[in-house]
Amino acid sequence: MPQPIVFSFVGGNTGRWRVENASTIVGEPLKLVSRVDVHEQGKAPAGLVPVWELKGAISNTRYTKRAELVQLSARQETLGRQQATCAALIPIRKNSAWWDLAQDERRAIFEEASRHISIGMDYLPGVARRLHHSRELGEPFDFLTWFEFAPSDASAFAEMLHRLRATAEWEYVDRETELLLRMD
Amino acid sequence: MPQPIVFSFVGGNTGRWRVENASTIVGEPLKLVSRVDVHEQGKAPAGLVPVWELKGAISNTRYTKRAELVQLSARQETLGRQQATCAALIPIRKNSAWWDLAQDERRAIFEEASRHISIGMDYLPGVARRLHHSRELGEPFDFLTWFEFAPSDASAFAEMLHRLRATAEWEYVDRETELLLRMD
Numbered sequence: 001m002p003q004p005i006v007f008s009f010v011g012g013n014t015g016r017w018r019v020e021n022a023s024t025i026v027g028e029p030l031k032l033v034s035r036v037d038v039h040e041q042g043k044a045p046a047g048l049v050p051v052w053e054l055k056g057a058i059s060n061t062r063y064t065k066r067a068e069l070v071q072l073s074a075r076q077e078t079l080g081r082q083q084a085t086c087a088a089l090i091p092i093r094k095n096s097a098w099w100d101l102a103q104d105e106r107r108a109i110f111e112e113a114s115r116h117i118s119i120g121m122d123y124l125p126g127v128a129r130r131l132h133h134s135r136e137l138g139e140p141f142d143f144l145t146w147f148e149f150a151p152s153d154a155s156a157f158a159e160m161l162h163r164l165r166a167t168a169e170w171e172y173v174d175r176e177t178e179l180l181l182r183m184d
Numbered sequence: 185m186p187q188p189i190v191f192s193f194v195g196g197n198t199g200r201w202r203v204e205n206a207s208t209i210v211g212e213p214l215k216l217v218s219r220v221d222v223h224e225q226g227k228a229p230a231g232l233v234p235v236w237e238l239k240g241a242i243s244n245t246r247y248t249k250r251a252e253l254v255q256l257s258a259r260q261e262t263l264g265r266q267q268a269t270c271a272a273l274i275p276i277r278k279n280s281a282w283w284d285l286a287q288d289e290r291r292a293i294f295e296e297a298s299r300h301i302s303i304g305m306d307y308l309p310g311v312a313r314r315l316h317h318s319r320e321l322g323e324p325f326d327f328l329t330w331f332e333f334a335p336s337d338a339s340a341f342a343e344m345l346h347r348l349r350a351t352a353e354w355e356y357v358d359r360e361t362e363l364l365l366r367m368d
Contacts, residue, residue, distance in 0.1 A: 004320055041322075057320040062246070066286035102250035103291070136188055136241040136320040138225075 004057040006041040007132055009089055009144060010050045017087055017181035025165070027093065027175030036089060036181055038146070054091055056132025056144040063110045068117050075124035084128065084148035087181040088157065091134075091141035098172035114167035123160045126153040141175065188241040190225040191316055193273055193328060194234045201271055201365035209349070211277065211359030220273060220365055222330065238275055240316025240328040247294045252301050259308040268312065268332040271365040272341065275318075275325035282356035283319075298351035307344045310337040325359065 011019075011030065015037025022032055033051045037044075041055060061069065098106065110116050120129070127149045135142040149157050161178070164170060195203075195214065199221030206216055217235045221228075225239060245253065282290065294300050304313070311333045319326040333341050345362070348354060 004322065006320075006322060057322070059320055060283045060290075061287055063287055065288040069286045099244045102253045103245055103247055104249040106244075107287070133320050136190075136243050136317050138188065138190060138241070 004059045004133075006055055006057045006137070007144075007146075008037075008039055008041050008044065009054045009056075009146075010037045010039070010044070010048055011035070011052045011054075011179075012037070012048065012050050014048060016183060018184055019179055020182050021178075021180040023178045025176035025178055026173060030091070030177045030179075036179060054089075054134065054141060054144055055137055055139055056134040056141075057137065058130065059133045063107050064117060068111075071121060072117070072124070075121065077125040077128045079128050079130060079146070079148050081128065081148065081150075083150040085183045086149050086151055086154055086157075087183070088145075088147040089179040089181065090145045090147070090161075091175075091177050092143045092145070092173055093141045093175035094172045095174040109169050109172075114164075114169035116164065116167065116169055119160060119163050119167075123153075123156055126150070127157050127160065188243045188317075190239055190241045190321070191328075191330075192221075192223055192225050192228065193238045193240075193330075194221045194223070194228070194232055195219070195236045195238075195363075196221070196232065196234050198232055200367060202368055203363055204366050205362075205364035207362045209360035209362055210357060214275070214361045214363075220363060238273075238318065238325060238328055239321055239323055240318040240325075241321065242314065243317045247291050248301060252295075255305060256301070256308070259305065261309040261312045263312050263314060263330070263332050265312065265332065265334075267334040269367045270333050270335055270338055270341075271367070272329075272331040273363040273365065274329045274331070274345075275359075275361050276327045276329070276357055277325045277359035278356045279358040293353050293356075298348075298353035300348065300351065300353055303344060303347050303351075307337075307340055310334070311341050311344065 011033035013034055015035035017036045019034055019036060031051055037048055127147055130146045132144040134144055147157065195217035197218055199219035201220045203218055203220060215235055221232055223229065311331055314330045316328040318328055331341065
């Protein structure tokens with residue numbers, strides 16, 4: 001595996017994805033933009049004028065056990081599917097109470113109490129996702145999750161978010177924005 | 185807790201710490217320098233001319249369980265003790281086989297098989313340490329560990345490194361340099 005790849009998510013008036021819906025779930029809002037562009041760090045398309053830029057690195061798993069990885073790998077789909085013309089960018093920050101927990105405590109809340117992995121699994125292979133870690137980069141959010149799905153999976157995707165936000169894990173989320181995007 | 189703080193470790197001809205010994209344990213060597221400076225990112229002292237600069241972020245624990253954290257907290261000392269005129273900077277990179285493991289597999293190698301936490305505990309409170317995460321920053325190493333100890337703890341420190349390098353965990357280390365430093 002090469003060095004972790006850092007991706008930039010750029011909000012502005014240009015970019016491949018049109019913002020269909022922007023909701024502040026908790027905490028300080030992100031400035032409203034009409035388009036979002038996604039590219040590898042340092043590979044910004046010419047002419048891109050960012051209103052904001054959020055960065056995150058693809059990294060190793062932090063909570064997922066081998067048995068769960070095997071199940072996920074068997075079901076999950078890759079990004080860039082032709083029918084996946086819907087996307088979502090969900091930046092999240094967790095509070096200090098979360099980060100001060102030990103590894104076993106975070107894992108217990110994440111999966112044994114909140115079923116984060118299991119809930120996500122219920123929406124495979126329809127909803128593809130990629131997690132980006134931002135906390136070590138000194139970014140305003142800790143994670144950026146990028147989702148892609150077909151329009152026919154949009155209501156299932158909304159249900160998944162609803163279930164996740166009702167969990168014990170989400171009590172530690174102190175900033176969250178949801179950007180629903182369309183490729184057109 | 186604020187955003188993770190990024191520290192810069194700068195090798196050159198100036199800086200607070202004199203390099204007493206530089207050893208390449210495995211992989212590509214770091215260029216030899218006579219002094220090392222340590223500062224928070226963006227707070228470089230005037231006149232610093234880096235030969236190299238390594239960066240890493242203080243972040244949350246990745247493997248340590250609550251019971252271990254409690255034991256560590258009871259015994260570990262802070263950096264900056266007056267008698268701690270010896271320091272060491274040990275940059276480490278692990279190979280892709282390590283990073284491709286699931287969380288439970290890495291934990292089992294790290295502690296149940298290799299006793300990484302337990303070994304470190306044997307050298308508390310003499311050897312103080314701070315771990316910096318570099319992998320997400322796109323740096324050449326994955327971790328930078330900084331140690332401080334009194335001259336009377338130097339041989340115990342060397343023993344600790346010897347024990348750690350004999351573990352199953354260290355089979356995944358593919359680049360490691362050891363810089364032994366003196367404050368004078």
